[in-house]
Amino acid sequence: MVLADVQRDRTVAIEAVDGPRAFRRRLMEMGLVPGTEITIRNVAPLGDPLEIEVRHGRLSIRRSEAAQIRVRT
Amino acid sequence: MTPPLAGADDARLPLVALAGNPNTGKTSLFNALTGLRAKVGNYPGVTVDRRVGRITTARGEVEVVDVPGCYSLVARSADEQIAVDVLSGIGERRPDVVVFCVDATQLARSLYLVTQAQELGTRCVIALTMVDEAKDAAPDPRALADALACEVVSTNPRRQVGIVELRAAIDRALAAGAAEPVWRWTPSPGLRERLDQVRAALPASWPQLDALALWALQSIDDEDELEGIAPSLRDAVAAAVPVEDAARLDDEIVLARWRWLDERTAGLIRARPDRGRTEQVDRILLHRGFGFLIFAGVMFLLFASLFAGADPAIGLVERSFGWLGDRVRDGLGAGLLTDFLVDGVINGVGSVLVFLPQILLLFFFIGLLEDCGYMARVAYLMDRLMKAMNLHGRAFVPMLSGFACAIPAVLATRTMERRRDRLLTMMVVPLMTCSARLPVYSLIIGALFPTAAFGLSTKSLLLSAMYLFSVVTALVAAFVLSRTVKPLKARRLPFVIELPPYRLPRLRDVARMMWEKTSAFLREAGTVILACTIVLWALLSFPRHLPSSAPDYDAQIAAAPTSEARIELEHQKEGDLRRHSYAGRLGRALEPAIAPLGFDWKIGVGIIGAFAAREVFVSTMGVVYSVGADVDEESQPLRDAMRAAKRPDGRPVYTPLVGLSLMVFFALACQCMSTLAVVRRETGGLGWPMFLFAYMTTLAWVMSFLVFQIGSLLGY
Secondary structure (H helix, E strand, O other): OEHHHOOOOOOEEEEEEOOOHHHHHHHHHOOOOOOOEEEEEEEOOOOOOEEEEEOOEEEEEOHHHHOOEEEEO | OOOOOOOOOOOOOOEEEEEEOOOOOHHHHHHHHHOOOEEEEEOOOOOOEEEEEEEEEOOEEEEEEEOOOOOOOOOOEHHHHHHHHHHHOOOOOOOOEEEEEEEOOOHHHHHHHHHHHHHOOOOEEEEEEOHHHHHHHOOOHHHHHHHHOOEEEEOEHHHOEOHHHHHHHHHHHHHHOOOOOOOOOOOOHHHHHHHHHHHOOOOOOOOOOHHHHHHHHHHOOOOOEOOOOOHHHHHHHHHHOOHHHHHHHHHHHHHHHHHHHHHHHOOOOOOOOOOHHHHHHHHHHOOOOHHHHHHHHHHHHHHHHHHHHOHHHHHHHHHHHHHHHHHHHHHHOOOHHHHHHHHHHHHHHHHHHOOHHHHHHHHHHHHHHHHHOHHHHHHHHHHHHHHOOOOOHHHHHHHHHOOOOHHHHHHHHHHOOOHHHHHHHHHHHHHOOOOOHHHHHHHHHHHHOOOEEOOEEHHHHHHHHHHHHHHHHHHHHHHHHHHHOHHHOOOOOOOOEEOOOOOOOOHHHHHHHHHHHHHHHHHHHHHHHHHHHHHHHHHHHOOOOOOOOOOOHHHHHHOOOOHHHHHHHHHHHHHHHHHHOHHHHHHHHHHHHHHHHOOOHHHHHHHHHOOOOOOHHHHHHHHHOOOOOOOOOOOHHHHHHHHHOEOOOOOEOOOHHHHHHHHHHHHHOOOOHHHHHHHHHHHOOOHHHHHHHHHHHHHHHHHHHHHHHHHHHOOO
8 A cells, every 4th residue: 555545644654665766765864764654644725745744743745756655554 | 156255264263064954943043153243155066055154152263154954965966965065074174063953843853864974973063943842742952962972952042042052062062073983873794895895986085984985875876966976986886886776775774774763762752742733723724715815815915015015115226326326417417427327337236226125025025934834835735736837836936926026036946945946947937027027018008009909908908918928938938948958857856845833933034034135136146237237338328429421419409499399309319329329230230130020120229228127128219219218108209109110111110910029029038137147146157047048039039920920921
């Protein structure tokens, strides 16, 4: 399952981050590493991007990027 | 590149760098530490603000340099490279101590950067910020100091809390001297081998550190946009990291650091920071309905104050310089020196200062929006729309400001982190209908079009059409440029932005930014604008005598029976001089190039004059048509003169079709040297302003050509 398919406010754990090198490295350096809990908290009014909560902080990432984050429930 | 800053960069003083993630209160801390003793310039080769200040500690003066906010030292671009260059002393003096701003609510993420710096052997001091916000979640400074083996000071720069203690901690760290590299993890044998391989290839001028070899392994690849990396180092990295191994290599390094951080910080983070109030505000500001309404309201306020609110101040600048010019003219009498001083220098300084009201206002708004956290929400709300054109969500504010004036709008692109986003926005902002185009449109519409069509005012119809046209062209241009011009291409980079909690903006920090932006504009773009105004003045005023075939105006003026007749003769003389000036000759030389657009050489002269500022087109046309420079877009004599103008074959010069072609030309052509001057300043070279000028002028020529030729074929 990927993060983009997870319901709002449902906390899941990151399994792996896929995608091009610079992309996955940036996300992992910001703390999105396997095992980290992650929750979609909001969706922007136009449907994209998403507001996610991770490590007590809020980040905004695009849906297409959330589709590169594999998660397990 | 900027020249060294006067009074700063003193190599004899101890050097302290201030680093940290974005949104950690780093700027406030810098301001609180250095007071008013700071200067802003650019980092060499890139256009990223470099702020340098001084502090006084027990041991005397210490220099403080601000490092751009970042989450990691690993870099993909020249902009991101600054952090590692400053911290490790590549091409610069290596700081003796680095103060890290660590957000107490975002402990683990803030500390990731600190672990990287410790691997470099940096002497670190941690300034814990946002402690008031974290409340119970704030870590115990002593426990944090134990975990990281460095000084930790709890601060609140907004209230000057902890600043004295931080100075003392900096002092102790300076006394402690250089630090040894500290690695919190042990590289695997495979990675160890690669590190040794790459370390042997590090340039001799770099510190010979494992951490820099590690940095190179992660940063250098086929896709990076780093600058100044020795080819031998590139080859060594390429040999050490086969493409298929890159992901596994990143995993090993990043996960090892996080394992250590998670273990060490687990006991330090005592609670989940309370975001209740921010969430309540976001429920309204990011609401499907209200959110956009409020967004529209905020943006309207910003736009209206730039467009109309700045008017009194702009008028004041113009009147003051007009008054000053008149006084100088009265005092010195007519002559070349007077003309040079009044029309060249005073007018030139005025044409620089006239931008200040809008620049100050725009940065006042940007400062407030940035500081309170709403700017991140602008990007969040607008990303969906802007990304369709490959623009950054934050490009919305510069684009909107472009409707008032491209100069502050181009300066505002610095709020975007990535050079590529800044460049693309700068390339399309000048297409927006700025307020200087309005007088030109008004003159053309008033002179050449009927006052009403379909029961509606032609002026409002055509003006609305021109606004729409400019928005569509700017968006299409962004889309096309981002797909065709290599440095503007959208790479697959994550759009990861933080949504920080809402915070009260601090007026002192906002005022400081307004001052820094304005002084940088005056210093780096103002001088160029002034020089260009003087050159244009010379083109339009030399030579100062008429050919012998011209009528003897002076004798006629002296013999004029009435003052009206005299004024008319003076206007005729002025017009004749302008027609024979270098600009006039240039206009004639340009005629074959602009004839297919329906323009004659007089329009050519107007276009050259408009290069100083588009609205100058109106007064230049006044002079060329011998009705005097003292005209505005509502002037009836100028309209009549334009309507009466005939081509050699007797057809009128101006038809509605020519008017349309001229408006399209003004909408698209880069008719503004001030824009080019600020783009040069913001891109750090002549390449981008030349590209901007070339593509916009070509686009303008082609579109006007199509309008005029197709219109002519259709019989208009």
